[in-house]
Amino acid sequence: ETMPLNVTINGVKQSVRIEPRVTLLDLLRERLQLTGTKKGCDHGQCGACTVHIDGERVNACLTLAVTTEGRDVTTIEGLAKGDELHPMQEAFLEHDGFQCGYCTPGQIMSAICCIREGHADTPDEIREYMSGNICRCGAYSNIVDAIMDVKQ
Numbered sequence: 001e002t003m004p005l006n007v008t009i010n011g012v013k014q015s016v017r018i019e020p021r022v023t024l025l026d027l028l029r030e031r032l033q034l035t036g037t038k039k040g041c042d043h044g045q046c047g048a049c050t051v052h053i054d055g056e057r058v059n060a061c062l063t064l065a066v067t068t069e070g071r072d073v074t075t076i077e078g079l080a081k082g083d084e085l086h087p088m089q090e091a092f093l094e095h096d097g098f099q100c101g102y103c104t105p106g107q108i109m110s111a112i113c114c115i116r117e118g119h120a121d122t123p124d125e126i127r128e129y130m131s132g133n134i135c136r137c138g139a140y141s142n143i144v145d146a147i148m149d150v151k152q
């Protein structure tokens, strides 16, 4: 049995029918082909699936798609304006805030909220806020540098 869902994703209104058990992550990746948002653990433990709902960060793997009815979802694909990258994307490039890149979309989505919510005053504060975003390559100090840079 499917349900109707109307949600705005990266500024585009989407009207779909989905099963109630479908996660936001699977809706994005499998139904809408927005594969920038990554599936790492699928259990809320790695942060690779981080997106924004109404500007707040969530793990898309822990969010049922039907709960986004009428809301605004932003993914990594929604950050750039045409050819112009978001300042946080630029900062990750400049500071080598990634190696393999798999965790990067989630890191960037969290990093934006880190500043927006006022948790970017010190490197320690940033590390604490970003602790749900795992990077197996260990790019952590460069990620902190990138966030500090955008903060200024």
Ligand code: FES
Pocket (backbone or CB within 6 Å): 038, 039, 040, 041, 042, 043, 044, 045, 046, 047, 048, 049, 050, 059, 060, 061, 062
């Ligand atoms: Fe969602 Fe790991 S895939 S937290």
